[in-house]
Amino acid sequence: MEFYQSSGTSSVDYGVDDRGPKSGKAPSSNEDRLDSGLDSLKEDEYAEVARDIGRLRVDCAPRAREECCEPWKHEVTEDGDTFLHLAIIHEAQDAAVRIIEMSVSDPFLNKQNYQRQTALHLAVVTEQPLVVERLLEAGCDPTLVDNNGNTALHIACRTGSLSCFSLLTQNCQEHLPAVLHTPNYSGQKCLHLVSIHGYLSLVENLISLGADINAQEQCNGRTALHLAVDLQNSELVRLLVNRGADVNSVTYGGHTAYHLTYGRQNTDIQKILFDLTANDLRELPDSESEDSEDDYKDEELSDEEIYDDIKMMGQK
Structure with a gap:
């Protein structure tokens, strides 16, 4: 053949x-x-x-x-x-x-x-x-x-x-x-x-x-509810909430589905999730960038300390 x-x-x-x-x-x-x-x-x-x-x-x-x-x-x-x-x-x-x-x-x-x-x-x-x-x-x-x-x-x-x-x-x-x-x-x-x-x-x-229903994406920890909010799909949000989705589940960055409603136009989704989300999980968590900036503010290094690993002709 x-x-x-x-x-x-x-x-x-x-x-x-x-x-x-x-x-x-x-x-x-x-x-x-x-x-x-x-x-x-x-x-x-x-x-x-x-x-x-x-x-x-x-x-x-x-x-x-x-x-x-x-x-x-x-x-x-x-x-x-x-x-x-x-x-x-x-x-x-x-x-x-x-x-x-x-x-x-x-x-x-x-x-x-x-x-x-x-x-x-x-x-x-x-x-x-x-x-x-x-x-x-x-x-x-x-x-x-x-x-x-x-x-x-x-x-x-x-x-x-x-x-x-x-x-x-x-x-x-x-x-x-x-x-x-x-x-x-x-x-x-x-x-x-x-x-x-x-x-x-x-x-x-x-x-x-x-x-x-609460399975998390392996790359960032988002659940189906997080995705529904990200896509501003209010029908899907309601469906998932009615089927028992955990509104307090957080991503690897510490964000609940409610956090993802900040700055979004769909206020209906925000209203649905506000009452269901635990009080201590409604505020946005501090960002890592802010934390790292504060760390550097508390630690000022001299030029000698910053460049203490440079060598010339075998000498520091």
Whole structure:
């Protein structure tokens, strides 16, 4: 079987959309690569790849398939994409489903390309619920992360795909608690991602499924409530407060959600949080810069003390 390698990349953007989960495909950006060669393959090369996929042994009996050699499972492009990756990238759904049927419980399903994307990641990125469902039924591992630390559910949360989100949460009960508590490499868990993008229904779903409503981002300690205030999303603030979010939780810098209302135009959020926040946590904490300035004021060094480590000709 002749195999063609791709030579380019393209990308997809998971943009913020405060209107709620999306049902269409995500637009392009440079953050995450959607494919390894969608735009780089010429028409004749793409047609040849499609023919190669079509020539796969789909008529073999299960026992015969185990015994016969299937070299196509080991073929990868220069970007590490398998035939299954390519079929999903090019939305050749029938071919993808046939490959999945031939690879049930096979480690091949979990192969990661050079951006550590599995077929499941790409199926969510391209929003192909049927392929997501077949992959999960065939034994694809939903806990694997890409090179940004995102599981397939992280991606569904960021894109707001209701269909992929439902499939991943309903068909991964065994792994769901671990996935919900897994932060990506930006320190964000699934609840943080849906909060940032304002997907209220997904926020409620995640909390109902066991996501920690007070989980803190690893980089700065913000909770979903802090993020809601930062984004001035009053609906999300109310939802989180009603679901029991801790208004007294502080970031690593010592700031409550109420502190983040200072200087913001939305007075409704400030009113909601003022009465709920503990009295001793309403005042802004002293900044580190002020503390450090005071320290230096109390300590005046002479020129001799400042430059006492300079040596000339071996002498101080």
